[in-house]
Each structure stands twice: as C-alpha cells, then as structure tokens.
Amino acid sequence: MIISSQRHLATTVARSSSTCMRNTNSNIFTKPSFWECDNCKRILKHGEFRFNCIVCPDYNQCETCALTSQPSHEHRMVREIAYGYVEAVECAREDLAARIHVAINTYQDRFCMGTRDINPNNSQHYTDSYSWQTFKTIGERIINFSHGLRRLIKPRDYIGICAANRPEWLITDFASILQSF
Structure with a gap:
C-alpha cells in the first residue's frame, strides 16, 4: 500500500x-x-x-x-x-467587474480553475489528477473573450449561456460581467 x-x-x-x-x-x-x-x-x-x-x-x-x-x-x-x-487591495468601484479584476491581479499565481484529466488508456474515464490554470491565465482569457463579446453583441442585447460545468462557462459569465451584459 x-x-x-x-x-x-x-x-x-x-x-x-x-x-x-x-x-x-x-x-x-x-x-x-x-x-x-x-x-x-x-x-x-x-x-x-x-x-x-x-x-x-x-x-x-x-x-x-x-x-x-x-x-x-x-x-x-x-x-x-x-x-x-496577500496585501489587501482597496477597490474604488464596488461592482462585480472591479472585484473580478482585483481577484485576477491579487491571486495571479494561484490555481483558479481546473479540469480532470482523461485517462489516456480509456477516454471514457478520468484520472485522479487535474490540469490547473492560474488566475493570471484565466484572467487573460476572460478579458480577451470580453473584448470579443463587445465586438459581437450590441448594447441592450441579451446573452444566454448553456453549457456543462467547465472553465469556459465561468469565463463566459465573467466576460459578460466585465462588459456589463
């Protein structure tokens, strides 16, 4: 054992x-x-x-x-x-977008979101390990995706998110918050 x-x-x-x-x-x-x-x-x-x-x-x-x-x-x-x-960071604005930016900058070297690794011998099963992304990496993805949304979505339009639980779902949600959708 x-x-x-x-x-x-x-x-x-x-x-x-x-x-x-x-x-x-x-x-x-x-x-x-x-x-x-x-x-x-x-x-x-x-x-x-x-x-x-x-x-x-x-x-x-x-x-x-x-x-x-x-x-x-x-x-x-x-x-x-x-x-x-970690030093406390004061936020000038009290909205979710500001809080997301503070979290990304404050905890940039910590694990943020992870996905379970798939067993290479059997793609139907997962292993006991995870592949992690840091707050910095997730933050970059959120910001980049939010800029893409801003180009595609017109003001006062709506966004619906329908997906399995995964990092991309949260990235989309946070990107929408950053652009006030």
Missing part, C-alpha cells in the same frame, strides 16, 4: 509538472507561505507545491518529503500550491 501510494504520488507529480503553469513574477518562491512541512518542519515558500492529506486536518508535506519519506503518510495526498500573505 505504501509503495503504491508513493508510485501514485510520483506519477501525479510528473504528470502535473508538465501541465501546471508557474508565475514568472519575482515574488514567487521568495516570501513564506502559510504552511510548513509536518515531516521536516520547513516553512514552504509562496508558490511552491505542497502535498495536503485529504483525511487528516492540517497535515502537509513538502514535495521532497512526500516523495522520499519512509514510511510515507498513510492517507492519500493531494498536490496544491502553497501561498502566503
């Missing part, structure tokens, strides 16, 4: 590192996060990956300990980004 758990963890790390985007902002990996590794007691850096137990409350490991500690933790660990303190 422990060996298969570590093998699953190593596979998740390998698969996720190719799909996850990291921010090139100079603050990443320099300021401390809110988490420390419960194994080596090291404070994790903002933007660094941490592994969070899905059963134990507040049990985290750094990537090194999650892959090398013997024996490994008894429960399944999920890969997440550790993040630290």
Whole structure:
C-alpha cells in the first residue's frame, strides 16, 4: 500500500509538472507561505507545491518529503500550491467587474480553475489528477473573450449561456460581467 501510494504520488507529480503553469513574477518562491512541512518542519515558500492529506486536518508535506519519506503518510495526498500573505487591495468601484479584476491581479499565481484529466488508456474515464490554470491565465482569457463579446453583441442585447460545468462557462459569465451584459 505504501509503495503504491508513493508510485501514485510520483506519477501525479510528473504528470502535473508538465501541465501546471508557474508565475514568472519575482515574488514567487521568495516570501513564506502559510504552511510548513509536518515531516521536516520547513516553512514552504509562496508558490511552491505542497502535498495536503485529504483525511487528516492540517497535515502537509513538502514535495521532497512526500516523495522520499519512509514510511510515507498513510492517507492519500493531494498536490496544491502553497501561498502566503496577500496585501489587501482597496477597490474604488464596488461592482462585480472591479472585484473580478482585483481577484485576477491579487491571486495571479494561484490555481483558479481546473479540469480532470482523461485517462489516456480509456477516454471514457478520468484520472485522479487535474490540469490547473492560474488566475493570471484565466484572467487573460476572460478579458480577451470580453473584448470579443463587445465586438459581437450590441448594447441592450441579451446573452444566454448553456453549457456543462467547465472553465469556459465561468469565463463566459465573467466576460459578460466585465462588459456589463
């Protein structure tokens, strides 16, 4: 059980590192996060990956300990980004569009939306991993799509969104809010 758990963890790390985007902002990996590794007691850096137990409350490991500690933790660990303190941003306007912009700028290096990965051996099933997009990437998609909507939709026209739950649905919704549709 422990060996298969570590093998699953190593596979998740390998698969996720190719799909996850990291921010090139100079603050990443320099300021401390809110988490420390419960194994080596090291404070994790903002933007660094941490592994969070899905059963134990507040049990985290750094990537090194999650892959090398013997024996490994008894429960399944999920890969997440550790993040630290964010300065509060005052909003001049009190509308949803302004709040969306603040969230995009404040949390740009954090995971925002993700989709489950499809099993390469059977496209009818999903794997236990996710492909994540950061707030920065989602924000760029929202802004670009909102500009496209502005060119296509006339003032006082209506928009209806009908789709399965997926990032594109929320991107369309937020883009509509940015353009006051």
